[in-house]
Amino acid sequence: MPKNILLAMERDMDSFSKGRKRIARYILDHAERAASLTAGRLGELAQVSESTVVRFATELGYSGYPEMQKALQETLRSRLTAPERLRDADTRFSDLPGGVIRRDMETLREAAAKTSRADFENVVERILSARRVYILGVRTSSFVAEYLNFYLRFLLEQVTLVQSNAAGEIFERLFRIGPGDVMIAISFPRYSPVTVNTVKFARDRGASIVAVTDNAQSPVYPLSDASLLVPCEMISFVDSMVAPLSMMNALLAELGRRLDADASETFSRLEDIWNEYGVFGRTDEE
Numbered sequence: 599m600p601k602n603i604l605l606a607m608e609r610d611m612d613s614f615s616k617g618r619k620r621i622a623r624y625i626l627d628h629a630e631r632a633a634s635l636t637a638g639r640l641g642e643l644a645q646v647s648e649s650t651v652v653r654f655a656t657e658l659g660y661s662g663y664p665e666m667q668k669a670l671q672e673t674l675r676s677r678l679t680a681p682e683r684l685r686d687a688d689t690r691f692s693d694l695p696g697g698v699i700r701r702d703m704e705t706l707r708e709a710a711a712k713t714s715r716a717d718f719e720n721v722v723e724r725i726l727s728a729r730r731v732y733i734l735g736v737r738t739s740s741f742v743a744e745y746l747n748f749y750l751r752f753l754l755e756q757v758t759l760v761q762s763n764a765a766g767e768i769f770e771r772l773f774r775i776g777p778g779d780v781m782i783a784i785s786f787p788r789y790s791p792v793t794v795n796t797v798k799f800a801r802d803r804g805a806s807i808v809a810v811t812d813n814a815q816s817p818v819y820p821l822s823d824a825s826l827l828v829p830c831e832m833i834s835f836v837d838s839m840v841a842p843l844s845m846m847n848a849l850l851a852e853l854g855r856r857l858d859a860d861a862s863e864t865f866s867r868l869e870d871i872w873n874e875y876g877v878f879g880r881t882d883e884e
Contacts, residue, residue: 602815603669604629606658620644621654625670633671637663672787672813702840709828709841713848720824721808722852729778730756732800734768736792738837739784742810746782746846752868753853753861760796768796777804784810785818786830786837797821810842 607622624644638648655666735743747759781800809822
């Protein structure tokens, strides 16, 4: 599947048949409207049959028209500026806070339904066998990265959070990355070129890449050796990280289960330390 459906159509336009050119031209000229059309209605407007629209989607590498339509919607949303997101929210969420909460619930259901158990197991195995684990996340993805880092350090010894306001400092923190290491690259729209360049650096040094991102059109997906695809809904100017954070919970829970004995010993020692020094308001005198 193409990373960016609009760019793919522009690139391959000359190779399309007459009917497919009509579809592509209509989508390119009316992308916002096309993203909400049924295959039949798009065919009418492009003056081709519905079956031609469906075949066009499969020829682009999608399983069918719904998947192509979703890719178009995601491409358009990833390009939205903050003011455009605000206007988009005005039309999509008339009932606040109920509308936003219901949308988050729908996103969680979508994540649960579409998560591949094989992909999930692949990611778990790579993390468990890694020499060192580096967690990368910038901009809004940084909060997910920090959350994962906070708990993963309880389970594994060699965990490094890669964050910085200066891109040069990121590469300094990755100076020793190499074969046997795993980078967990967390990236959601609007995708940051800093993340992409950092992932390329880690790959060049021989590290394995685990991508945590929203779809196969994400720029970090083709650079990864394993991935967890989880939807990230754009709500107004806010990126809702409800589903990505839930996926991190699932990942941490599975890692904890696999490391049961070591994890139990770690937390028992931590409880003793917390109690001894009153970390949570308790002391031995209570």
